[in-house]
Amino acid sequence: METEHAANNGIVRKDGGKVGHGGLREVVLRVLALVLTLVAAILLGVDKQTKIVSVTISPGLPPLNVPATAKFNYLSAFVYFVVANSIASVIAAISLVVALACKGGSVFTTILIDLMMVALLFSSIGGTGAVGLLGYKGNSHLMWNKVCNVYGKFCHQVMAATALSLLGGIVYVLLVLLSASKLKRVS
Amino acid sequence: METEHAANNGIVRKDGGKVGHGGLREVVLRVLALVLTLVAAILLGVDKQTKIVSVTISPGLPPLNVPATAKFNYLSAFVYFVVANSIASVIAAISLVVALACKGGSVFTTILIDLMMVALLFSSIGGTGAVGLLGYKGNSHLMWNKVCNVYGKFCHQVMAATALSLLGGIVYVLLVLLSASKLKRVS
Numbered sequence: 001m002e003t004e005h006a007a008n009n010g011i012v013r014k015d016g017g018k019v020g021h022g023g024l025r026e027v028v029l030r031v032l033a034l035v036l037t038l039v040a041a042i043l044l045g046v047d048k049q050t051k052i053v054s055v056t057i058s059p060g061l062p063p064l065n066v067p068a069t070a071k072f073n074y075l076s077a078f079v080y081f082v083v084a085n086s087i088a089s090v091i092a093a094i095s096l097v098v099a100l101a102c103k104g105g106s107v108f109t110t111i112l113i114d115l116m117m118v119a120l121l122f123s124s125i126g127g128t129g130a131v132g133l134l135g136y137k138g139n140s141h142l143m144w145n146k147v148c149n150v151y152g153k154f155c156h157q158v159m160a161a162t163a164l165s166l167l168g169g170i171v172y173v174l175l176v177l178l179s180a181s182k183l184k185r186v187s
Numbered sequence: 188m189e190t191e192h193a194a195n196n197g198i199v200r201k202d203g204g205k206v207g208h209g210g211l212r213e214v215v216l217r218v219l220a221l222v223l224t225l226v227a228a229i230l231l232g233v234d235k236q237t238k239i240v241s242v243t244i245s246p247g248l249p250p251l252n253v254p255a256t257a258k259f260n261y262l263s264a265f266v267y268f269v270v271a272n273s274i275a276s277v278i279a280a281i282s283l284v285v286a287l288a289c290k291g292g293s294v295f296t297t298i299l300i301d302l303m304m305v306a307l308l309f310s311s312i313g314g315t316g317a318v319g320l321l322g323y324k325g326n327s328h329l330m331w332n333k334v335c336n337v338y339g340k341f342c343h344q345v346m347a348a349t350a351l352s353l354l355g356g357i358v359y360v361l362l363v364l365l366s367a368s369k370l371k372r373v374s
Binding site: 125141 | 334363
């Protein structure tokens with residue numbers, strides 16, 4: 001097996017530094033991370049649904065029909081999700097360029113940044129998942145009514161965005177493992 | 188700098204494999220991860236507060252005073268948090284024993300397991316944080332009332348558990364970085 005010392009960061013790599021610590025697998029994974037987190041951010045960022053709901057102002061008066069809108073920015077967890085996934089997609093784009101352009105960048109720095117993205121994405125997935133579940137099922141103990149029976153399309157879009165972001169998070173996990181596996185093994 | 192090949196997994200390490208890929212720093216970090224996630228799980232797992240609240244059944248009748256209890260298992264996000272932190276503390280305990288007992292275990296497996304814990308913990312922190320924030324501030328758009336003005340002690344304990352778990356998650360991030368930094372660098 002051809003081996004070579006990557007002079008600029010001092011880490012021995014088994015791929016011989018031919019394509020940086022890029023390689024086809026890394027490029028594919030970074031493109032995937034970029035697309036998944038970007039689509040997740042857009043999907044929740046543009047999520048909006050308006051419904052006509054009946055509001056009873058006084059028991060003596062007939063109920064009023066008023067339009068009520070569900071938007072992502074009404075919930076902190078959803079705002080955090082959009083910001084987190086936007087950051088993760090920008091980082092994926094930058095690291096894709098770095099992987100393609102630079103030969104033998106620092107594997108440790110790559111692991112560090114990808115690891116930050118894992119933590120960021122999974123915290124946003126947890127937050128959106130928890131709030132989404134409350135919207136879907138409600139909570140009788142807290143008297144928080146479910147809202148997904150009214151805003152069905154809105155909730156489905158939240159669910160789709162969360163699923164895509166989860167896949168994006170898993171891709172970042174694979175990127176950390178890929179970097180770790182590229183460090184020199186001797187047989 | 189003394190170097191040596193770790194024969195059983197083929198990864199070159201700069202610590203010469205003298206204390207496995209353990210070392211004092213790893214042992215300290217694993218003990219920290221164990222304590223932080225265990226205390227976080229217990230803190231939320233035993234969290235319970237009973238309050239007497241006034242309930243108006245009919246406008247013509249005087250309000251009834253009934254006891255109402257807040258418990259962690261009333262919310263899926265809190266149950267997930269307790270389970271996730273329990274798993275993370277068990278894994279910390281097992282990996283501590285492995286780090287102390289085995290010399291030169293697989294660095295890649297260690298990174299893989301620690302990385303799973305990062306994803307697990309941060310998703311649970313995100314979920315509990317999002318629900319905790321809703322309990323603290325409520326949401327007028329969804330007509331979800333805040334509950335922390337009633338269950339103050341309960342909410343403080345949720346906040347403390349989340350903070351401890353966040354520290355635990357950061358310790359797991361450091362463990363991944365520690366493992367990555369232990370792979371051989373040549374100067």
